[in-house]
Amino acid sequence: MSVDQHEQMIERILNRQIEARDLDELAQLSQSQPVALVRIAAALRAAAQVESGVEAAQALAETIELPATGDRELNRPSLIARGAGSWSGWATAAMVAAAWMLAAMLNLLGKSKLNPIPFIMMLVFTTNIGSSATVVGNPVGVIIALRSGLTFMDFIRWATPISIAGLALAIPICLAVFSKEITALKSVLEGKHGEQQLARMKASEHTTKKNIRLAGWLFGLVILGLISHHFLEGLLHLPKNTMLLGVALFGAGIALAISGKGARELVEKRVDWWTLTFFLMLFASVGTLKQTGVTTVIAQRIIEMSQGNVPFMVSLFMWSSGALTAVMDNVLAVATYVPIINDVGAAGIETFPLWWATLFGCTFLGNLTLIGSGAVNTKCRSWLRDWMRWARAERRATSSTRICSTGPLRDFGVTAAAPDNTARAAATASVASDLPTLRRT
Amino acid sequence: MPKDPVFLAQRAVAGDREALEVVWRQHRQWLAAMVMAHMPAEAELEDILQEIAVAVVRTIGSLKNPQAIRPWLRSVAINTVRTAGRRATTERRNRPQSVGDDLLDQSTFMSSERTSQDAERSKEQVREALALTRGLPEHYREVILLRAVRGLSQGHIAEVLGISIKTVETRLRRARLMLTEQMVHREGDDLRSDSWRAPHGETWKRGES
Numbered sequence: 001m002s003v004d005q006h007e008q009m010i011e012r013i014l015n016r017q018i019e020a021r022d023l024d025e026l027a028q029l030s031q032s033q034p035v036a037l038v039r040i041a042a043a044l045r046a047a048a049q050v051e052s053g054v055e056a057a058q059a060l061a062e063t064i065e066l067p068a069t070g071d072r073e074l075n076r077p078s079l080i081a082r083g084a085g086s087w088s089g090w091a092t093a094a095m096v097a098a099a100w101m102l103a104a105m106l107n108l109l110g111k112s113k114l115n116p117i118p119f120i121m122m123l124v125f126t127t128n129i130g131s132s133a134t135v136v137g138n139p140v141g142v143i144i145a146l147r148s149g150l151t152f153m154d155f156i157r158w159a160t161p162i163s164i165a166g167l168a169l170a171i172p173i174c175l176a177v178f179s180k181e182i183t184a185l186k187s188v189l190e191g192k193h194g195e196q197q198l199a200r201m202k203a204s205e206h207t208t209k210k211n212i213r214l215a216g217w218l219f220g221l222v223i224l225g226l227i228s229h230h231f232l233e234g235l236l237h238l239p240k241n242t243m244l245l246g247v248a249l250f251g252a253g254i255a256l257a258i259s260g261k262g263a264r265e266l267v268e269k270r271v272d273w274w275t276l277t278f279f280l281m282l283f284a285s286v287g288t289l290k291q292t293g294v295t296t297v298i299a300q301r302i303i304e305m306s307q308g309n310v311p312f313m314v315s316l317f318m319w320s321s322g323a324l325t326a327v328m329d330n331v332l333a334v335a336t337y338v339p340i341i342n343d344v345g346a347a348g349i350e351t352f353p354l355w356w357a358t359l360f361g362c363t364f365l366g367n368l369t370l371i372g373s374g375a376v377n378t379k380c381r382s383w384l385r386d387w388m389r390w391a392r393a394e395r396r397a398t399s400s401t402r403i404c405s406t407g408p409l410r411d412f413g414v415t416a417a418a419p420d421n422t423a424r425a426a427a428t429a430s431v432a433s434d435l436p437t438l439r440r441t
Numbered sequence: 442m443p444k445d446p447v448f449l450a451q452r453a454v455a456g457d458r459e460a461l462e463v464v465w466r467q468h469r470q471w472l473a474a475m476v477m478a479h480m481p482a483e484a485e486l487e488d489i490l491q492e493i494a495v496a497v498v499r500t501i502g503s504l505k506n507p508q509a510i511r512p513w514l515r516s517v518a519i520n521t522v523r524t525a526g527r528r529a530t531t532e533r534r535n536r537p538q539s540v541g542d543d544l545l546d547q548s549t550f551m552s553s554e555r556t557s558q559d560a561e562r563s564k565e566q567v568r569e570a571l572a573l574t575r576g577l578p579e580h581y582r583e584v585i586l587l588r589a590v591r592g593l594s595q596g597h598i599a600e601v602l603g604i605s606i607k608t609v610e611t612r613l614r615r616a617r618l619m620l621t622e623q624m625v626h627r628e629g630d631d632l633r634s635d636s637w638r639a640p641h642g643e644t645w646k647r648g649e650s
Binding site for chain 1: 503516523571586620
């Protein structure tokens, strides 16, 4: 009796379709092939034991009823997670401080006669790469977190290491490419002019110290709220990621209250309504793709093309979202990709690495062109003439960091971190716009 | 309330809470087997099933084709398992646990055993069988666990997995073959350690028929 015949007999026994001839054969086997009989017994025992395990699972399932609402249950983070959250808060604060130092450096440049473009470029490269480190580093991260349910801690665990590796590559490249400008800056800072400038800045600091402290506290509280959003949602029984928006609104409300009579001007003139309107229309246009089923068709084509091969899909999502970012804007790109990833997930394919691939595609390749990201767009509005120089420098920085990010994600079998880089870029751009008198070197 | 799954799914999508509850009760048993096929050892079945229940309530409105209720539930279950699994891996990394520990501690399993000693031995055997099942490739694991669900035919399994009945049969046969190989290998070791000898002086060799 062959193995196949054994298997067929086992099938019949398990399906309760045992026949008289099977009993005869079993009797014969006990005499002629006792080892085969052991095999059949083992198969039946395995099936029975698996069935027992599944029965226990079924009994457990019988006790699970649907909740009244779709809100997630209170999720209490562990002490380790809380500790990590607070440490990441310190790290975030340090990164923000670094970003502010860069803005201060640009302020200093404004009084010197150096070309600010190389420094703005360095700021943009590191901003875009570093902004992928946390949820709130980039609008792309916020959109991905809201749509995928990934938390701040997920970003710290999965995105931050890749982002830091990207920065570790980009910074030395920037230092090498712009070495002349950096040497020139050093000489300015070390010279008499630099000392005078620093003294002037220090003197002017007294006049704004109170406001700076107040703004710093408010900003710190907002960052703390963003970091602990998951914990707050659990505490207040709110749907996931509600506090990502809630904390920002709360911070804005406090800022308006502090502004007093200037609140109206703040709302009317200081908010970038043009950009917000742009995003509003942009999401509406992406919504039409979803509504008409275009994203579903794209998802189906991607699944067919990749044949469910996740590493291939990771590469595909990363490079294609990056390409889309380069010709549109990274927010538009991620808004386009969100429904596609959801449709891919609806087909039962694991979407976890695809979210990260899209994040890195949309942030790292935001450096590729002037319209690649909100940060670049805002900063470089007045520097369009330098397109060619931009492209030259970008090619070197982006290609290296992309290799760095694709590797770990492909193996997945997967600093500027806050606040949002668009806001930070706007602040930097306002500094840059104060430099009209600069002569280009 | 009628029991037709498609009709119930249509009503559930339209917002009928009662229909949604019937849909859940109809499918939760095989969903438990599906979760077993995918969940990491660190995760707890009960937690994940509750997460799936939450996800079903939250996303039922997004089901476009009520006829595909089973594949849709599978997608929801798998995505929830993977998300919950990642969290469980992080949170419980320092608490190693054998497969099915929490599951087999349920009184429902224990009640059928005669003595506590028998029950303990059976529990150990079931745990080992489940551990062997976890060693199978994912698509074989799914099929063999789903087949163990009461009342779930091969046709239903094919519908859930989006494959043909023939493929289900093939996978099931191969899964059982692999499981048997492992079981025989393990028992062969046990038997040898007990100085077991087959009649006619035969000794066990792996893969021998």
